[in-house]
Amino acid sequence: MSKKVMFVDDSKTIREMLDFTLKGAGYETLQGEDGVDALQVLGDNKMDVIITDLNMPNMDGITLIKKLREHPVHRSTPILVLTTESQTEKKMEGKQAGATGWIVKPFTPDKLLATIDRVII
Amino acid sequence: MTDMDQFKRTYFEECGELLGDVESTLSEMRDAGATADGLNAVFRGVHTIKGGGGAFGFEDLVTFAHGYETLLDMLRDGRVDCTTEIVDLLLRANDIVAGLVGAAESGESLGEDYGADIKSKIEAAISGDAPSDAAASQVDVPQNASSADDGGIKTYIVEFIPNLDLLQNASEPLLLIRQLGSLGEIVSEVIADKVPSLDELNPEEVFLTWRFILKSDCSEEEIREVFEFVEDDCVLKISVDSEVVPEAAEDSEPEAVESTPAADVEPKVAQVKTAPPAGQAPTKAPAVSSMRVDLDKVDRMVNMVGELVITQAMIQEQLRNSTVEMSAELERGLEDLTHHTRELQESVMAIRAQPVKSVFARMPRLVRELSETLEKEVKIVTSGEDTEVDKTVVEQLGDPLMHMIRNSVDHGIEMPDDREAAGKPREGTVHLSAEHRSGRIVISIQDDGAGINRERVLGKAREKGLIGKNDVLSDEEIDNLIFHPGFSTAQTVSNVSGRGVGMDVVKQNIRNMGGRINIDNEPGQGTKFSLSLPLTLAVLDGMVIGVGEEIYILPLTNIIETLRPVEKDVNALVGCFDVLSIRGEYVPILYVRDVFGIKNAKQDITKSLVVLVETEDSKKIGLVVDEMLGQSQVVIKSLEANYQAIHGVSGATILGSGRVALILDVIGLSDLIGSQSDQKNLEKLVVTKSKSNDDIVAEDRTQVV
Numbered sequence: 049m050s051k052k053v054m055f056v057d058d059s060k061t062i063r064e065m066l067d068f069t070l071k072g073a074g075y076e077t078l079q080g081e082d083g084v085d086a087l088q089v090l091g092d093n094k095m096d097v098i099i100t101d102l103n104m105p106n107m108d109g110i111t112l113i114k115k116l117r118e119h120p121v122h123r124s125t126p127i128l129v130l131t132t133e134s135q136t137e138k139k140m141e142g143k144q145a146g147a148t149g150w151i152v153k154p155f156t157p158d159k160l161l162a163t164i165d166r167v168i169i
Numbered sequence: 170m171t172d173m174d175q176f177k178r179t180y181f182e183e184c185g186e187l188l189g190d191v192e193s194t195l196s197e198m199r200d201a202g203a204t205a206d207g208l209n210a211v212f213r214g215v216h217t218i219k220g221g222g223g224a225f226g227f228e229d230l231v232t233f234a235h236g237y238e239t240l241l242d243m244l245r246d247g248r249v250d251c252t253t254e255i256v257d258l259l260l261r262a263n264d265i266v267a268g269l270v271g272a273a274e275s276g277e278s279l280g281e282d283y284g285a286d287i288k289s290k291i292e293a294a295i296s297g298d299a300p301s302d303a304a305a306s307q308v309d310v311p312q313n314a315s316s317a318d319d320g321g322i323k324t325y326i327v328e329f330i331p332n333l334d335l336l337q338n339a340s341e342p343l344l345l346i347r348q349l350g351s352l353g354e355i356v357s358e359v360i361a362d363k364v365p366s367l368d369e370l371n372p373e374e375v376f377l378t379w380r381f382i383l384k385s386d387c388s389e390e391e392i393r394e395v396f397e398f399v400e401d402d403c404v405l406k407i408s409v410d411s412e413v414v415p416e417a418a419e420d421s422e423p424e425a426v427e428s429t430p431a432a433d434v435e436p437k438v439a440q441v442k443t444a445p446p447a448g449q450a451p452t453k454a455p456a457v458s459s460m461r462v463d464l465d466k467v468d469r470m471v472n473m474v475g476e477l478v479i480t481q482a483m484i485q486e487q488l489r490n491s492t493v494e495m496s497a498e499l500e501r502g503l504e505d506l507t508h509h510t511r512e513l514q515e516s517v518m519a520i521r522a523q524p525v526k527s528v529f530a531r532m533p534r535l536v537r538e539l540s541e542t543l544e545k546e547v548k549i550v551t552s553g554e555d556t557e558v559d560k561t562v563v564e565q566l567g568d569p570l571m572h573m574i575r576n577s578v579d580h581g582i583e584m585p586d587d588r589e590a591a592g593k594p595r596e597g598t599v600h601l602s603a604e605h606r607s608g609r610i611v612i613s614i615q616d617d618g619a620g621i622n623r624e625r626v627l628g629k630a631r632e633k634g635l636i637g638k639n640d641v642l643s644d645e646e647i648d649n650l651i652f653h654p655g656f657s658t659a660q661t662v663s664n665v666s667g668r669g670v671g672m673d674v675v676k677q678n679i680r681n682m683g684g685r686i687n688i689d690n691e692p693g694q695g696t697k698f699s700l701s702l703p704l705t706l707a708v709l710d711g712m713v714i715g716v717g718e719e720i721y722i723l724p725l726t727n728i729i730e731t732l733r734p735v736e737k738d739v740n741a742l743v744g745c746f747d748v749l750s751i752r753g754e755y756v757p758i759l760y761v762r763d764v765f766g767i768k769n770a771k772q773d774i775t776k777s778l779v780v781l782v783e784t785e786d787s788k789k790i791g792l793v794v795d796e797m798l799g800q801s802q803v804v805i806k807s808l809e810a811n812y813q814a815i816h817g818v819s820g821a822t823i824l825g826s827g828r829v830a831l832i833l834d835v836i837g838l839s840d841l842i843g844s845q846s847d848q849k850n851l852e853k854l855v856v857t858k859s860k861s862n863d864d865i866v867a868e869d870r871t872q873v874v
Contacts, residue, residue, distance in 0.1 A: 061180040149398035154223030
C-alpha cells in the first residue's frame with residue numbers, strides 16, 4: 049500500500065517537482081497551496097507525512113503545524129518543514145511548533161526521499 | 170519534452186507572475202509607505218524565485234536573490250528602516266532579478282558584473298545598517314569535521330536517552346534505530362527501568378532509553394546526523410569502545426562522554442551503568458516494524474494457501490469416508506490442521522487488506538476541481554476511511570467511485586443559486602462513507618442535491634427506446650434506468666460526465682467484483698448510492714447444497730433461512746413463477762433444477778428445501794434445492810478465466826472431494842424472475858427446461874398447483 053504524502057507550498061514549481069518526485073517513488077500525494085488550503089484539502093485524511101513550506105500567504109507553515117498538532121487525526125503525523133540553509137532559527141521555530149524534521153532547500157530528489165524515509169514508518 | 174523542461178516552464182511562468190506581483194506591491198509601497206504585509210509578500214515572492222532557481226542550478230540568480238532576500242528579511246524585522254530610497258533600491262533589484270530570470274530562460278549569459286552596482290548597494294544597506302546581524306545569514310554551515318577517522322571499523326557506544334515528550338512531534342525512535350542500523354552492524358539494548366506502572370503511564374511519553382553498540386566505519390558526525398531532528402529532544406552520548414578497537418590505547422580511566430563536539434572522537438571507554446559488558450550478546454535490534462513486499466509474492470502465497478485449504482478439505486473428507494478407523498490422535502491432528510489452515514488463510518488475507526482511505530483521499534481534490542469547473546459549491550465529507558478490504562477491491566474501486574462522485578457533483582448537486590431558491594445551503598455536500606456490514610463492505614455516496622428526476626429519466630428512456638411506450642415502471646425501476654447503457658440525461662454533454670458511458674460501466678465494474686449498487690432516490694432531497702462489495706475476491710463462506718447429483722455453493726451472506734415448504738403455501742402465478750407464502754409474505758421461488766436442467770432432482774416440493782435468499786438490493790427469492798450438505802469456506806476460481814461467464818453463476822470452486830462446484834450468483838438468479846422485463850426470459854427458460862423432462866414436470870406442476 050502506497051504511503052501518502054501531503055505537501056504544502058505556495059510555489060507551483062516546487063509543488064510540481066515534489067509531486068513528480070514523490071509519485072515517481074510510489075507515493076500518493078495531496079497538495080496544498082497554503083495553510084488554509086492544506087487544511088481544507090487534508091480534511092480527516094490521514095497522511096504518512098506532511099511537508100510544508102514556512103512562508104506562505106493566508107496561513108503560514110508555523111500556524112499550520114500548530115493546527116495540525118491540535119488536530120485529532122493529524123496530531124501524530126510526521127511533519128517536515130522546507131527551509132533554506134541560512135534559516136537555522138526557522139528550523140528551531142518549526143521544531144517548537146511541532147515539526148518532526150526539516151528538508152533544506154534546494155534539495156535533490158534523493159535527499160528528499162531519504163529525509164522522508166527518516167520520519168515515515 | 171522532458172519533465173525537467175516541463176518544470177522549468179512552470180517555474181518561468183511562475184516567476185513572471187511573482188515578479189509582476191512584487192513590482193506592483195513595491196510600487197504601492199513607494200507611494201503609500203511600507204507595510205508589514207507588503208514586505209512579507211515581496212519576501213515570499215523573491216524567496217520562491219530563489220528556491221526554484223536553486224533547484225535548477227541558476228547560480229547567478231540565486232546569489233543575487235539571496236542578498237535581496239536578506240535585505241528584505243531585515244526590513245521585515247525592522248533591522249533596516251524601509252525608506253523611500255530602500256524601496257527604490259528594491260524596485261531596481263527586482264529588475265535585476267527579472268533580467269536574470271530572463272537570461273536563465275533564454276540560456277544567454279549577462280556577464281559577471283550584471284547588476285553588480287545594485288548588489289553592492291544591497292550589501293551596503295545590509296552591513297551598514299545592522300552590522301551585528303549581518304552574519305546571521307552566514308552561520309550554520311556545519312563544520313564537517315572529518316575527525317581522526319582513519320576509515321577503519323570502530324565500535325561506537327551510543328546512548329540515546331529521549332526526553333519524555335519526544336513523541337510530541339511525531340518523532341519515532343524505531344526509525345532512528347533503523348537508520349542507525351543502516352550505518353553498520355548494530356546491537357541494541359532497551360533500558361526499560363524507568364517505565365512506570367500502567368496507571369501512571371502516559372502512552373504519549375517515552376520512558377525507554379536505548380544503548381547501541383554500533384560497529385561501523387562511519388564518523389561520529391554521521392551518527393549525530395541520524396539524531397539531527399531530535400537533537401534537542403534527547404540526551405545523546407557517543408563514545409568509542411576501546412576494548413574492541415585493537416589500536417586504541419589502554420585507557421583505564423572511564424569517562425562518560427556528554428554530547429561531545431564533532432571533532433572530538435578520540436577513543437574513550439564508555440561508562441554505562443545499566444549496560445552489561447559488551448559482547449555479552451544483548452538482544453538484536455527490533456529495527457524494522459514494517460517491510461515492503463512485492464505484491465506478486467503475496468499473491469503467490471494467497472494462491473498457495475487457497476490450494477492448501479482445498480487439499481486440507483480433501484484429506485479430511487477422504488479420511489472421513491475411508492474405512493480406516495480414525496484414532497483420537499489423527500482426529501485431533503485433523504482438527505488442528507483445519508484450525509491452522511483457516512487461521513493461515515485469514516492472516517494471508519489480512520496482509521492483502523488495506524483501508525479504503527487511499528481511494529477516498531483522492532476524492533476531495535476531485536470534488537474541488539469539479540466544483541471549480543462547474544462553478545458549483547460542493548464539499549465532500551468522508552467517513553469510515555479506515556474500513557479495510559482486499560487490495561484488489563480497493564484498486565478496482567477507484568474508477569467507479571470517481572465516476573459516481575463525478576456524477577453526484579455534476580448531475581446531483583444543483584447550481585448555488587438554484588439551491589438557495591430551494592431553501593438549501595448554497596454549498597452542496599457529498600458524503601462518502603464506508604463500513605463493514607455482515608461480511609461485506611458497504612460504500613455509500615450520498616449527495617443533498619436534486620435527486621434523480623424520474624419524469625425526465627422516463628421521458629429520456631422512452632425517447633431512446635430503452636423501454637416501451639406503455640411500460641409502467643416502479644420508482645425503483647425508473648431510478649435504475651440510469652445504469653442502462655447509453656443513458657444520459659445531462660442537458661448538454663459536459664466534459665465532466667454525461668457522455669453516457671458513465672453509470673452503466675460503473676455498474677458493470679461493480680458487478681464484476683461481485684458487488685451491487687443500490688439507489689436511494691428522494692427527488693428534491695438527494696440521492697444515495699450504496700455499493701456493497703465482498704471483502705475479498707478470493708474466498709467465500711458458502712453453504713453446500715445438493716440438487717439431484719449436482720452440488721452448488723450458495724454464498725452464506727445471502728442466505729436468510731431454510732425451510733421445508735408445506736403444500737398449501739406454494740402458489741403458482743399463471744404464466745410466471747411460483748410463489749411461496751412465508752409468514753404472510755409472498756416470495757417468488759425458483760427451481761434450481763429447472764435453471765440448470767438437472768435430472769433426477771426431487772420433484773415434490775414438500776420433500777425439497779427452500780433456501781430463502783436475499784440479494785444485496787433486498788430482493789428476496791426462494792431457491793428450491795434437494796438438500797443442504799453443510800457449510801464450507803471455498804476458494805473462488807473465476808469461471809470467465811477458465812470457461813466463460815454464465816448467468817446465475819458467479820464462479821466455481823473445487824470441493825474437498827475433488828469435485829468442481831459452481832457458486833450461485835443470487836442476484837443473477839433473482840434477475841431471472843426479479844424485474845418484469847425479465848419474466849418472459851424465465852418463462853422461456855422454465856419452458857425449455859420443462860421440455861427436457863416433460864412428463865415429470867407436468868406431473869409435478871399439477872401436484873404443486
